[in-house]
Amino acid sequence: MASRLLKLSSNFRVLSQRFKSGASHSGDYLSALSTVGEPTELTLTDNNVRVACQTTNSETTTVGIWINAGARYEEATNNGAANLIQRLTFKGTSKRAKANLESEVANLGARLYSFTNREQTAFYATCLNKDVPKVVELLSDAVQNPKLDEADVANEIKSVLRETGEIEANIEDVVFDYLHATAYQGTPLAQTIIGSQESLSSLKSKDLQYYVDSHYKASRTVLAASGGVKQSELLKLAEKNLGKLDDTFDGEPPVLSRCRYTGSEVRLRDDSLPYAYFALAVEGPGWSSPDRIPLLIASTAIGAFDRSQGNFEDAYELCHNYKAFNTTYSDTGLFGVYIVCEPMQCDEISRSALKTWHRIANSITDAELDQAKNRLITQLLSQQNSSKANCEDIGRSILAVGHRTPLSEVVASIQNVSNQTVRDITDKYVSNKCPVVSAVGPVEQLMDYVNLRARMYLSRL
Incomplete structure (x- = not known):
């Protein structure tokens, strides 16, 4: 067991060094993954x-x-x-x-x-x-x-x-x-x-x-x-x-009916709360969609931070909490951001969130892309020494898509996503789409839905 842990730790260090150095030894890298992720x-x-x-x-x-x-x-x-x-x-x-x-x-x-x-x-x-x-x-x-x-x-x-x-x-x-x-x-x-x-x-x-x-x-x-x-x-x-678990159905087997997405909003105004809490999202792809990985990279590039931990950027200094999410279901999903901010900053921070989406769709930098890819790959590698995380991924994947993709293939699919692909896929799901908004607290200052919808148009640079 100790030797196994030492081997994993050594691989993690080598791979981490390659991330930081920006090395492009993809063949050696994927070969090293075969010693980390078991089939x-x-x-x-x-x-x-x-x-x-x-x-x-x-x-x-x-x-x-x-x-x-x-x-x-x-x-x-x-x-x-x-x-x-x-x-x-x-x-x-x-x-x-x-x-x-x-x-x-x-x-x-x-x-x-x-x-x-x-x-x-x-x-x-x-x-x-x-x-x-x-x-x-x-x-x-x-x-x-x-x-x-x-x-x-x-x-x-x-x-x-x-x-x-x-x-x-x-x-x-x-x-x-x-x-x-x-x-x-x-x-x-x-x-x-x-x-x-x-x-x-x-x-x-x-x-x-x-x-x-x-x-x-x-x-x-x-x-x-x-x-x-x-x-x-x-x-x-x-x-x-x-072996004796029944597999016969009284009538047709249960199936997932198509769930129609509707751009809309719901606001629960409560001025007694100290902060405004809201989520802004668009419809995303399902588990089997080839768009899932590029949009996951885009979500990772947007990132998350918590002011209480001191890790926030100047662009988001109006927030107390900011978190990008990419929730995925069988045939649909929600790609968006969750925000906690001061009541009178709702308008400005929502504008900033939309600008970030449009920037990713228009001009994400190679440095941002590499950082997002490395963060995703690091998360995958860090789960490999957890039987609980692996078991959860196996069960979820088999039910969702019928198989579990080998780690080396997942990493390769992340690595192979180009800057242009991330921009195109983000543009596909964000530009001129009807968003959904959910807001709770003192949210009077959050811009109205018509204004939000109008700002979903992407101005080309």
Whole structure:
């Protein structure tokens, strides 16, 4: 293990030095990556569960189950169902009481994780290699046999509703929920992950069980792992523990309906808040689009900073927080910036944000481009020594695009993006497009939507 870490550390230092020196030894560089990123193997079981594994020389493994289930697969009437099921999954199964499940996990020294987003649900754990069979059995039981008693469901709904007040206190989450609500209004992507008070109040145990029966199917499931487990072993565990997972549907299988993007805005003015919080975005590409990497580079070039950490540029000195984002879904996305600023600076900083978009689309420098590429590559390399980060990437990638691209290919695709491509792709998504705006707080001074829309025209230099 120590030798492996030393090898990785040495590679990171060499690659970092090449970044800083601006060396262009791309052949040697990509060859060096083969010693850092291990290949990901993918196999299909007889009942169509996808099994994906990245084997490394590690004493621990992160293994988990990823499912195509989330808020985008819900209706307005059952919005929040996927999140509720995820929260209840580790609270007991038809085979294990909650106390027994918690005791088993504690005895293994494993750490459980779970999440639900708008398109995916995941249950995973990090454990010692010798405990992988037990963890896979435990996760499989939790996913296939969740205990959804009416009393437990009612208590969990009460808990979610109580936490809603705490979520409202996290203004950044509120801004992004509103951003989705206005950008994808009238479609499932407009729904929040936790659900509305109305939908949660009407959900019963039978509704959650119906969602499980409709969505937790073999062909919608990935068993993913990264660490000291081999693909052959993981495949046997999948066949043993998930081999009976049903893959038949009552009617048509659930599919993602097209979510129409609408340029629009939503503002929640509250002058009692000390700062203005707002997000400004345009529609971006989906996971499979060739435009995703160039636009990700553009987003990285725009960057992020926090005044409390002292890392802000003169151009953004009016901000307290500034963060570029590039949120990606199966067939769409949101490319934009999130800003926290003084109330009377909303207009000026929004103008500055639009100018930055147009500058990237018109005249990003080679130095800016190289820096953005290096930052992206560094992030990728820094994740390679984390089985948790790798497992998350495997599960997410297999569900989103059906495979996980080798690290060397990802790095090569980043390196091969030209200055002109970044400008062209940024121009394609920004210039003369209808933006979406979500604003909370004392936002009276934020320029009106018509003015914002007019400023989306790019003046050629």
